[in-house]
Amino acid sequence: MRALIAKELREQRWLFLACLFTISLGYARSLYDLNAGQAWLHVFRRSFLMVTTIGGAGFMVVLGFRQTFDEVRRGSWNFLVHRPLALTHIFAAKVFAAAVLFSAAVLLPTVLLVAWYAVPGHVAGPFSWPMVGPAVVDLFAALPYYFAGVVMGLWQARYTVSRGALIVAPLLNSVFAHSVAPSLSAALVSSLLLTLAYAWLARGVFIQHAPRSTLVQSALAGTLATALAAMHLLATAMAPPPAYDQDAEPAEREKEQWFISREGDVRRAIVRHGTVQRVYREDGQLVESDLDGMAWVHDLEAPSAGIGISPSRNFGSDRPSYRHVLRHRRLAREGDDYRYEWYFDRDSGRLLAFDARSRRRAGSMGPDGWSPDGSGAGFSGPPLTDARSTDPWWLTRDGLFRIDWEGPGISRIALVGSPPYLDHALMIGDDGVQWHLVRSATHVDLFVGATPRVALPVDEAARGESIAVGRIEAENAYFIEYAHELVLFDAGGRVVRRRPLPTADVPNRAEPHVRPKTNAALFVPPIAVWATMFHERGHTTWRRRWQTRDGLLALAMALAVALATLIQSRRHERGLRVAMALFAGVIGPLGLVLPRLLPSSRGVACPHCSARREPTPQPCPQCGKLLPGHDRDETAVVEPEFLPDPSLG
Amino acid sequence: MALRVDIVAGSTTPIYRQVVDQIRLAVVTGDLEPGDPLPSVRALAAQLVVNPNTIAKAYGELSRSGEIVSQRGRGMFIGHAAPTPDASERRTRLASEAERLIQQALLLGASQAEVLALIRETWAGLEEAKKGPDDES
Amino acid sequence: MNDTPISAHGLTRAFYGHLAVSNVSFAVPRGQVFALLGRNGAGKTTTLRMLLGLLEPTAGEARLLGQTSRDLSPETRARIGFMAEGCALYDWMRVKECIAFQRAFYPRFDDETCRAVVDAFRLNERQRVGELSHGQRAGLNLAVVLATEPEVLILDDPAMGLDPVARRLLLEAMVHFSQRDHTTILYSTHLLADVERVADGIILLERGALRACCTVDTFRQRVRRYAIPFEGEPPSLPDEATIIAKKRFEQEMLVTVVTPAATPEGELPSVLALPDHEVEPLPISFEDAAIAYLGHRGEVRFVVERNDA
Incomplete structure (x- = not known):
């Protein structure tokens, strides 16, 4: 056993060194960046983890493949399996060697890097264990690749392509663990389960390299089926929408848009292809539509000289994933010349400052001010907008603050309305003064500098609407457009005029023209058609009618494919046959290749008439001849003393 | 006198027959005499690179006719019995040899008398050689 | 103790539904050397692989040292020496390392035997296995296999690609070890002259089926050759399967x-009891007998009758 492990280690040493070199190079590059002060390259950052995500998986699949394929290809397989060891032990020796190599080539560099990162003074940023989670997941997700490689090496594929199919499940798992898994434990459990399943499969294929049990065959069938289904669904996803083809919006359609003229009047414009065609006054009278006149039009939806709020995604509102390590969030910043790296710590609610030079914690900041020892009250929540440590303000539920990041110091500009519907927009005016537009549940507040200018009570129901602020040059006035109300006010903040805006009649909100792709069901996996039907249940009746038609077509397709598969798989075991037929029916025509991919064990071809028959002493049911070996005649020179004792056979 | 046996594999004569013939030849030509030891089965098999069972078969045939005798614990020795091929076999085998000799004679243009004289001469020579060592001992 | 350490019971194996070996049964008695003969593709390697439990039979069973081949225990496997076709060794190892690797698995590894064979084949211990000649490679494989003192030795075409000297060394080793340890040997080969020298019996496969399983002497006795001189019309022979080859000359x-x-x-x-023709027995060598047996059935003519037109 020890000799076998030593042999494995020696055989894979070049691969190991190549991997170690590549991974170390990747890490060294990251280390260099970290050392250069770019602390945003956390150990949990996606870009940083490319090394483990891709490097680890790649190394493992190549390692597993080489460990078996080389033995089979070079013929040393016979020498190997004739060792006086149980095959399980030979397999275990390979796995052990692989574990050692993985630990040394991938795990060790990662652990060293994390250890380095965790020591204070190395990186100007906080360290906490959840930050290592993604790296751990990547390492675990690399494990099934090894066993996939082992099986691929041993897989006596009639079609080389079916070797590649084995890697699809680990790939899907990687995608799941990386992007879909809601929690660390989900990602770990899925990786571990797949590793166990693949290890079991690999062991089965290894110890029965030539003889294939039904169990191993079924496992292979499952793997291949997963791969086929994944490929199929992927192809379907990339193709145009499966069953329904929404016609593109007719290009001729005209849109209606509202504008404010320089005079502060509301204008209705008809826009086609992004070009204003006609402009109407509110009373419906056509205004001279000369092109020069375009300059005075302000688009209410995207004011050119103003700021706008659309319902923003607040800090931390992303889809939950363990990869977003929310405990510490670095405040983005630009440039190199700064004293502190700032982080927002969710636990304490305080802003943490790390000295950019010594890379140690310098202190923290709360609503009450800067504290070098980190004590003091925290903010009552995370920042409400994407915060940057170059922006001199800070908005939380506690209010709007002005922050001096280098000082460091903090002062409250204003308390804002009650949570939770807070939005914020900032405009730097022509004179360099900051305009803050803050929306709460009850008010829209406009601050110019630190001075509150306008506070508009708003309807809560309209909180999903966008807000626009702009300046009307001609009158030296300003406007806020919000919830179909236009508020004009002067520089002093006095409201000059308020008027409701007519609700735009949107002509393009008509029912989209839906035309069913009549032949889609013939190419799309029936399961996808049915899934679409299920998903779109409850839409208009005529659409459902088409869906029913496609659903029936898909059903016919599924039955046809299942039947064809059943016929095609005559040579397979019955259980496997049924499973293949069912599966092929669900995934559609692509499933027809399944019986070809899986080796069949039943029956042999009669050498006389090529009919399929059982290898028994009975004559061929087709041509009545015996199989060779059973048709011994008087020309055979056989001495009974060299024949086996029949009682043993 | 050592026993020299040459084996030709792939000939029409089976190997055990070659061994038997050559031991007999060694006896009739006087290379081996009654009482001379023979190599063991294993030793001869190793020497000739032949399956030991083949040698054992050859020894078995020779010892059945008494041409060699086995002495327990000491090995095989040349016996006193003369080879006793039956008359018909003797005749067939000699006839084929004679045919080959005459073919050679015709090829070389020798007369019958010349050949017969040569046979007599060679015969006498072999008898002489067989007796020779006896006189010296 | 059973006295047939190697036995096959109706071994059958199909690849992708095509029979490679069909209903092959034989038993090799202890201490005997058997040669497995057959043309390329006759199923020799497949049979040997099934015997060693490296390949699952489609039907039938193989037994080695009394154990079913498909689940040989490590202890039994340690008593079986196997030289795979083309000598499956690790090319990157040095000769010394290869020996050490083998020694690690066999507590009974006999260094003297190993050294003797290595010396006989004039192997340099520092050389890499991949750089060895065919003969040296076979020698090394033989050395590491024989040093484990196997009770059963299975060699898959060990003489393949060997020069005459290496071939002779191989035979000497087989003769030596078969009698020293009463090793039962089964080896496949194409060298019929060597078979005649060292084998007790032969197992002859033809297109996957067993055609002969007997001693070398029995085979020579049963397969005979006759010459039938004729003038004008060739003699018409009965259409009997036992007439395995006819060659017509002028x-x-x-x-x-x-x-x-x-x-x-x-x-x-009795099939050659021809009233009108003289039938003359011809001596036949083992090699010719085997070739006639393995060759195509029926009449072979090299005299082509041309129509002078």
Whole structure:
């Protein structure tokens, strides 16, 4: 056993060194960046983890493949399996060697890097264990690749392509663990389960390299089926929408848009292809539509000289994933010349400052001010907008603050309305003064500098609407457009005029023209058609009618494919046959290749008439001849003393 | 006198027959005499690179006719019995040899008398050689 | 203790539904050397692999040292020496390392035997296995296999690609070890002259089926060749399967016949009882007999009759 492990280690040493070199190079590059002060390259950052995500998986699949394929290809397989060891032990020796190599080539560099990162003074940023989670997941997700490689090496594929199919499940798992898994434990459990399943499969294929049990065959069938289904669904996803083809919006359609003229009047414009065609006054009278006149039009939806709020995604509102390590969030910043790296710590609610030079914690900041020892009250929540440590303000539920990041110091500009519907927009005016537009549940507040200018009570129901602020040059006035109300006010903040805006009649909100792709069901996996039907249940009746038609077509397709598969798989075991037929029916025509991919064990071809028959002493049911070996005649020179004792056979 | 046996594999004569013939030849030509030891089965098999069972078969045939005798614990020795091929076999085998000799004679243009004289001469020579060592001992 | 350490019981194996080995049964008695003969693709390697449990039979069973091949225990496997076709060794190892690797698995590894074989094949211990000649490679494989003192030795075409000297060394080793340890040997080969030298018996496969399983002497006795001289019309022979080869020359027909087991030496087999023709027995070597047996059935003519038109 020890000799076998030593042999494995020696055989894979070049691969190991190549991997170690590549991974170390990747890490060294990251280390260099970290050392250069770019602390945003956390150990949990996606870009940083490319090394483990891709490097680890790649190394493992190549390692597993080489460990078996080389033995089979070079013929040393016979020498190997004739060792006086149980095959399980030979397999275990390979796995052990692989574990050692993985630990040394991938795990060790990662652990060293994390250890380095965790020591204070190395990186100007906080360290906490959840930050290592993604790296751990990547390492675990690399494990099934090894066993996939082992099986691929041993897989006596009639079609080389079916070797590649084995890697699809680990790939899907990687995608799941990386992007879909809601929690660390989900990602770990899925990786571990797949590793166990693949290890079991690999062991089965290894110890029965030539003889294939039904169990191993079924496992292979499952793997291949997963791969086929994944490929199929992927192809379907990339193709145009499966069953329904929404016609593109007719290009001729005209849109209606509202504008404010320089005079502060509301204008209705008809826009086609992004070009204003006609402009109407509110009373419906056509205004001279000369092109020069375009300059005075302000688009209410995207004011050119103003700021706008659309319902923003607040800090931390992303889809939950363990990869977003929310405990510490670095405040983005630009440039190199700064004293502190700032982080927002969710636990304490305080802003943490790390000295950019010594890379140690310098202190923290709360609503009450800067504290070098980190004590003091925290903010009552995370920042409400994407915060940057170059922006001199800070908005939380506690209010709007002005922050001096280098000082460091903090002062409250204003308390804002009650949570939770807070939005914020900032405009730097022509004179360099900051305009803050803050929306709460009850008010829209406009601050110019630190001075509150306008506070508009708003309807809560309209909180999903966008807000626009702009300046009307001609009158030296300003406007806020919000919830179909236009508020004009002067520089002093006095409201000059308020008027409701007519609700735009949107002509393009008509029912989209839906035309069913009549032949889609013939190419799309029936399961996808049915899934679409299920998903779109409850839409208009005529659409459902088409869906029913496609659903029936898909059903016919599924039955046809299942039947064809059943016929095609005559040579397979019955259980496997049924499973293949069912599966092929669900995934559609692509499933027809399944019986070809899986080796069949039943029956042999009669050498006389090529009919399929059982290898028994009975004559061929087709041509009545015996199989060779059973048709011994008087020309055979056989001495009974060299024949086996029949009682043993 | 050592026993020299040459084996030709792939000939029409089976190997055990070659061994038997050559031991007999060694006896009739006087290379081996009654009482001379023979190599063991294993030793001869190793020497000739032949399956030991083949040698054992050859020894078995020779010892059945008494041409060699086995002495327990000491090995095989040349016996006193003369080879006793039956008359018909003797005749067939000699006839084929004679045919080959005459073919050679015709090829070389020798007369019958010349050949017969040569046979007599060679015969006498072999008898002489067989007796020779006896006189010296 | 059973006295047939190697036995096959109706071994059958199909690849992708095509029979490679069909109903092959034989038993090799302890201490004997058996040669497995057959043309390329006759199923020799497949049979040996099934015997060693490296390949699952489609039907039938193989037994080695009394154990079913498909689940040989490590202890039993340690008593079986196997030289795979082309000598499956690790090319990157040095000769010394290869020996050490083998030694690690066998507590009974006999260094003296190993050294003796290594010296006989003049192997340099520092050389890499991949750089060895065919003969040296076979020698190394033989050394590491023989040093484990196997009770059963299975060699898959060990003489493949060997020069005459290496071939002779191989034979010497087989003869030596078969009698020293009463090793039961089964080896496949194409070298019929060598078979005659070292083998007790032969197992002959033809297109996956067992055609002969007997001693070398029995085989020579049963397969005989006769010459039938003729003038004008060639003799018409009965359409009997036992006439395995007919070769027609201008004035003579050479016929190879498998005689029934009871036919004594010198007696004409009944199929050749031709009233109008003289039938003359011809001596036949083992090699010729085997070739006639393995070759195509029926009449072979190299005289092509041309129509002078």
